[in-house]
Amino acid sequence: MNIYSNSTLKYMGKNFLKSMGILFIPSVLLGIFLEPLSLLDIIVSIGRKEHTYNSFLGIFKKINGYAGFGRLVIILFIVLLTIVTVSIVSGYNRQNMRYGAMSGGKLKSVVSYLNDNFIPVLKYALFLFVSVEIVAVLLSTFMYTAVKMFANALPACIVLAVIFLLLELYLVSISLLAIPNMTMKGYGLFKSLGQSVYELSAKSIKLFFSILWIILLLMLPTMFVIIFPFKNAKYLLAVLSCIFYWVFISYLSVMTYVVYFDVEELEREDLKV
Secondary structure, eight states, X not given: OOHHHHHHHHHHHHTHHHHTGGGHHHHHHHHHHOOTTHHHHHHHHHHTTOOSSOSHHHHHHHHHTOOOHHHHHHHHHHHHHHHHHHHHHHHHHHHHHHHSSOOSOHHHHHHHHHHHHHHHHHHHHHHHHHHHHHHHHHHHHHHHHHHHHOSSOHHHHHHHHHHHHHXXXXXXXXXXXXXXXXXXXXXXXXXXXXHHHHHHTTTHHHHHHHHHHHHHHHHHHHHHHHHSOOTTHXXXXXXXXXXXXXXXXXXXXXXXXXXXXXXXXXXXXXXXX
């Protein structure tokens, strides 16, 4: 772990209820309706030659968690709820790090956090959604091609999955300051993204590994259960998925402002309390 990971985890521990508590319900819902390691399920199926995912559409639907219009509507509602809660958490993190304490009444503060952060968080979420969908299309295409071209497509599919996962994580790491650039500086989405890439160019590898290690740590139990399934394993997978979303979303929400205050060389008032 590096300084960013340490600072993020210390902040999460000190401000557990306000940095993580509010994200619990949307994370549980995400864990129930979206499998964070659906891609691994595809790879395991291909390795066992089960022929479950032998079409582009089958692979693409599995990666996206699509299983009908009704489920899609539910997922969109959960994503919107997640955006609302992340907006509130981001507002609290910014306020706490900048001033060291909440100002005004609790309800007033929550409304203020939501008002100031909802649009920036929504814009960034849409940016990530588009990037993930592009990755899903490309990855589905290449994996489908590999399945059709090779008798044993497992090695190629593993390499493809790792490459595209790392690319998406790197994109997240260099765009990490998009939200604070919008909320603190008033930039639009594209200027915020460009500024984030510029400011983090020298720190991109450090940030990449700050995100990668927590992803791997959260993925390991789920990977084990998927590769070595047992009776009623689906219930444990659901619990692990909830934990994955809860910890990872909380971690990124906090790290965003930890990195921002460091890059901008701003003094954190919360460290004085």
